[in-house]
Amino acid sequence: MRLFYSIILSTLFLCPVELHAMPTKITIRVKAKDAKFIGTAIGGAAVIVRDNLSGSILSQGVTAGGSGDTKIIMQTPLTRYQPQTDSTTAKYVAVVDVEEPTLVDVEVQAPLSRRGAAIKGTTQLWVIPGKDILGDGIIIELPGLILDILNPYTHQSLSEESFKNGVFVFRVNLVMLCGCPIATGGVWDANNFEVKAYLKKDGKVIGNYELNKTDVVNLYEGKLPSPVKGSYELTVHAFQNKGYNAGADRINFTVQ
Structure with a gap:
């Protein structure tokens, strides 16, 4: 019996496991410092998501939606896990196909309709296959x-x-x-x-x-x-x- 189990375990370890890309959502929002979110009314923010290792573009687009609720964002003290946004607040949802935990670079530039005043911002995060980042998502704040x-x-x-x-x-x-x-x-x-x-x-x-x-x-x-x-x-x-x-x-x- 021990020999049987040993053969089974050996077979499992020797058989290669094939990884499959799994679409994963990343909600990305861009917020003006001491102000609200950058959305459609001001041209939105350009968003590019890149694989940190290869530099290849995994997703790109523009934030769309409203600037958010002034009372919630500017006049209400925030507590832990309290949402700053709702379903209408500007965002871009990147869908990336990754086979394994992947470090990505997120670059944003806004506002698109006023390129002379546009500011660029970046951040990095690990994306885990199948683990969507929803809600407020990743918020990048831009001064200016x-x-x-x-x-x-x-x-x-x-x-x-x-x-x-x-x-x-x-x-x-x-x-x-x-x-x-x-x-x-x-x-x-x-x-x-x-x-x-x-x-x-x-x-x-x-x-x-x-x-x-x-x-x-x-x-x-x-x-x-x-x-x-x-x-x-x-x-x-x-x-x-x-x-x-x-x-x-x-x-x-x-x-x-």
């Missing part, structure tokens, strides 16, 4: 702000008439990386943001300016004194004092 100079526009040629009473009013639009609004007294309070600018001519800074929040949501404005004729470069940057987010934009314009 979306700042767009609205006026003057790129390569605009300003005439003397553009400077009323000797000044030109320039304006920028500022939002969180998820597109969330900035307003005085709002969830993202304009009083917590500094927005400043500097003007260059021939590569040298010739002026520094502070922008003030207007009554319009997201809109800031400042005043440029009438410069001499020539080509100029205007850089505007914003900094969130409590959330430690930052953003910038730069354009060129001319004065006739």
